[in-house]
Amino acid sequence: MALSVTSGVAHGAEWRNARSTQIPVDGGLVEVNVHAGRYSVSAESINDWVTRSAHAVSTYLGRFPVELLRLEIRSEAGDDVGFGMAYGHDHHIEVDLGHRANANALMTDWVLVHEMLHMGHPDVGDRHKWFKEGLATYVEPIARAQIGNRTAQQVWNGFRTQLPQGQPQPGDRGLDFTPTWGRIYWGGALYFFVSDIAIRQQTGNRKGLQDALRAILRAGGTLDRDWSIQKTLAIGDAATGTTVLQDQYQRMRARPVRVDLERIWQQLGVSPEAAPGPQVDEKAPLATLRTAILTPPDPPVKTGGAPD
Incomplete structure (x- = not known):
């Protein structure tokens, strides 16, 4: 049934009973359960948020990861x-929604895309938590950009600002042995970032990380499946005709590898956000790779404009 709320949405309306609806998405269905509580957004805004987030994930991965996803939304301050939080065993996601959150907060949200992306990779074990969190952290802004929900400038400014959080700190070991927040989320994102660039360099920009992750999903790699990291990376590499994912894993798994980000930014043509003039250089050596990373393989259906 369609979601509906009492009057006064602009100031926060009380949903006295849980509301449920089913939303068709690319290759799947999302069952949305909004629990009783106070909300400042309309049912239509919630439906748009879910549809937009699912479409970003489908565009990047080629299809929605699961046939049926249950989404539980609860009001909070x-x-x-x-x-x-994403749960693989029964394909469900739980998300807290601030009772004062408005439609713009949903338009600019990254959380739901991040959690939906988790459905599109296998469970590779707790030691490799950097794999699942790094994947979702790196892919989320790219997937949103591919449907027009982020601008290229927003994506590259974000990466330039946040990827350094994944660099090893004094006393750190490799990704498999340093379970800190920075290394799990942004260290994992660094792994996928450098892998994406390396795949594109080795294939003449014909393949990228997106091809590898699509292949892992096609092979049945969803969050309810327990796979070894070796199997997962091998399937991804086979799709690109390289050994980049496996090679980078061996390089970064045990040793605290520091990535020369400044050199990469120069090659990609990404200037600091505060730098004068254009923030991207179309004549940079890897400018075509930078553009390709944000370009969807197939033209997506527009489901939401880029937020301010």
Whole structure:
């Protein structure tokens, strides 16, 4: 049934009973359960948020990862989308929504895309938590850009600002042995970032990380499947005709590898956000790779404009 709320949405309306609806998405269905509580957004805004987030994931991965996803939304204090968690065994996601969050908060949200992306990779074990969190952290802004929900400038400014958080700190070991927040989320994102660039360099920009992750999903690699990291990376590499994912894993798994990000930014043609003039250089050596990373393989259906 369609979601509906009492009047007064602009100031926060009380949903006295849980509301449920089913939303068709690319290759799947999302069952949305909004629990009783106070919300400042309309049912239509929630439906648009879910549809837009699912479309970003489908565009990047080629299809929605699971046939049926159950999404549980609960009201909490705040003015934004809060904590999210994905569960593979029964294909469901839980997300907290601030009771003062408005439609713009949903338009600019990254949490739901991040959690939906988790459905599109296998469970490779707790030691490799950097794999699942790094994948979702790196892919989320790219997937949103591929449907027009982020601009290229927003993506590259974000990466330039946040990827350094994944660099090893004094006393750190490799990704498999340093379970800190920075190394799990942004260290994992660094792994996928350098792998994406290396795949494109080795294939003449014909293949990228997106091809590898699509292949892993096609092979049945969803969050309810327990796979070894070796099997997962081998399937991804086979799709690109390289050994980049496996090679980078061997390089970064045990040793604290520091990535020369400044050199990469120069090659990609990405200037600091505060630098004068254009923030991207179309004549940079890897400018075509930078553009290709944000270009979807197939033209997506527009489901939401880029937020301010």
